[in-house]
Amino acid sequence: MPEKSKTDAARRATLLIFLVCGIGLSSWAPMVPFAKIALGLNDADLGIVLLSLGAGAILTMPFSGVLINKYGSRKVALVSALIVALFLPLLLLAKSSFILAATLFVFGSGVGSIDVSMNAQAVLVQERFGKHIMSSFHGMFSLGGLLGSIGLGFLIKAGLSPAVAAVSISVLLVLISVTQFKHLLPHSEEHKIESGTLVLPKGPVLVLGMMCFIVFLAEGSLLDWSAVFLQFSRNFDPSLSGVGYAAFSVAMAVMRLTGDGIIHRLGSAKVVLYGSLLAAAGFLIAVLAPWAAAAIIGFVLVGLGAANVVPVFFTAAGRIPHVPPSVALPAVTTLGYAGQLAGPAMIGFIAEVTSLPVALGFVGGLLFVVAFTYRHRD
Template identity: 35%
Template sequence: MKTTETIGAAADAAGPLRNAHPRRIRQARWAVSAAFFANGFVVGHWAPKIPVLAARLGITESVLGALVIMFGLGALISLLAGAVLTTRYGSDRIVRWTSLMLAPALLLISLSPSLAMTALTMLWLGIFLGAMDGAMNANAVSVEKARGHAIMSSCHGFWSLGGLTGAPLGGWMLVRFGDIGHSVGVLVLTGIIVLAAQYYYLRDAKVMAIGDEADSDGWSLGKVLALLPTGAGIYILGLCAFLSFVPEGSILDWSALYLAQEHKADIAYAGYAFAAFSGTMALMRFLGDGLRERLGDARTFLISSLIASVGFAIAGLGAALPVVIGGFLVCGVGLANMVPIVFSAAGRFKGVEPAIGIGIVTAFGYSGALTAPAVLGFVAERTGLAIIFAAFAVILLATGLLSLSLRSLRE
């Protein structure tokens, strides 16, 4: 209701987008959904490839960790650089090119003959994954404005679906076809998806020139820096993204170990926590757009943070294994729509170009996902994981209260 009015008002301001043919808007909606699916699909295939890469290169966990940091640095750098490129050239162009460059990334990693080359290909993966991430979120905001209705949650649902599809399929392909065969398969499948969507992305209503094409001063540092907002609001929104990404990443990185070590779960059941979490998260993201339009972004975000807080309290304090797994399931319900809401709000933040707003907020979120595993591992050695998960209940409660100060979620 409130969200529909907000997006509708943004659409009125968007001009040409609002007048686009309904069929064109529908095509654009499915094209950007395909981009989200393809991005998640590559990430899903990357997960089972990690131990294969470590075995092929004969590297230790610490060296593998350094390679993952290269991936993360590439993603962070490209989010900010990609935001500037998206603002200059439009999100549709950047999604097109970055998706094509992402498709062969895993094959390049598989073909790397040395540790140094692998580090460079990891950087490649991070750069184009991150740049595509920011651009496709910006394009989803453009489609939201054109439709006058929310789509961001379901777009993230397609990302989750891509990951849920890619991970098990990737494991099977690695066993059946080997490292190179798997990577070639990912290149072909991802290529088919992104090529099918290439001509259907919606052009942004306004592409803000850092300088005209004929202006030789177009890429001056001053003009680039002028795009960065000076108000605190967008950075508080980024903090909300940070505080939403970290709990989500903690379940991915630590839930299986938590069940195995602190609840003595059999290895066959250790993955159930993440399965329960990711399954409910994907489902709730597909339901999220309707909830946002009924309740509004501010109320949906607050309720989601409270539900996630309850889920982490159950997961951290529960004694029986089914109760703990149920807690992670509730976490999925709560966390599902927090990040999509923050991204959507960043894309329509007043006085900030959509790509810049999304780039800043996504960079905050990625930094949380990158730093959290190491910090949580250090703390867990001293306190145990149960206390960490219980602490997230308090953190998410605080995140919900922090969101009340953000006008961008209410407007």
């Protein structure tokens, strides 16, 4: 196969792996209310259970780098995708909160591992292209968020049981992953990933990491709580409760697919300022306006605003003076994913003490902190 064709095939395959990750993770969003009702969980109990997903992902991420060093990112991506596909329907079959938490832990491990491996592939493909194309990969992940959240609800509305609908999604994930495996770049073309001892973040790395934590928390709170909010606070039909995360994912996908041009025109500081303010406004509109449509509009604004903030943070992490990227990037990334995958458990505790709208409004308040903390940076 000619080199250009091989590179193009690798790019398409990597895009589809990002799609698999997005579909797999977001399919959990409309399943949360079913699990909550089936097990009789209150918001605090659900928050504790949801913590398992984040714990599995975060604890697996450091080991994923070791596995990629040994076996290559495409093998790790395939195995991780199969784990996600296998455990997705099992989330609805759990008979107790403990079993659900354990299943979520393994599911989260698969999500964390595929996230690391697909980004490793994306770096390789981008190097081959010789230009910045990373936003398109993350845009495909957001598109997967749309397809997963609204697709599972559509299958349920069509008459399938939630478990059968989840199995259908899983079959699709397996088919995509297996067919695209051969097109991913082999281990022989990968660079060794540094695997030194962990360094605790401090100074500007810690500040940047905490801002990344907040923005990822905003994303994660919609993944885990938007369907619950729409169903129990805005009286949405269960089969339509995933539409909020779907709307958020569409907005984020559009903005990420056009993000490189936006950052080039406005500059990174303005993208963070305007984006964080817009996302904060979205949360406040969703929880303060009593109309169902306002909640969807609010989630769209969150997607539009937050989409390009994290790419700016990752770029900034690689440019912190006197701090090697090999130290800054893993620290910022880990703190960020802690916000997305573990942070929503905090929402459950706040919601139990106050209410879910108050908890989501609190996230909006944190985004104002991000906007005005980063305003003097570039």
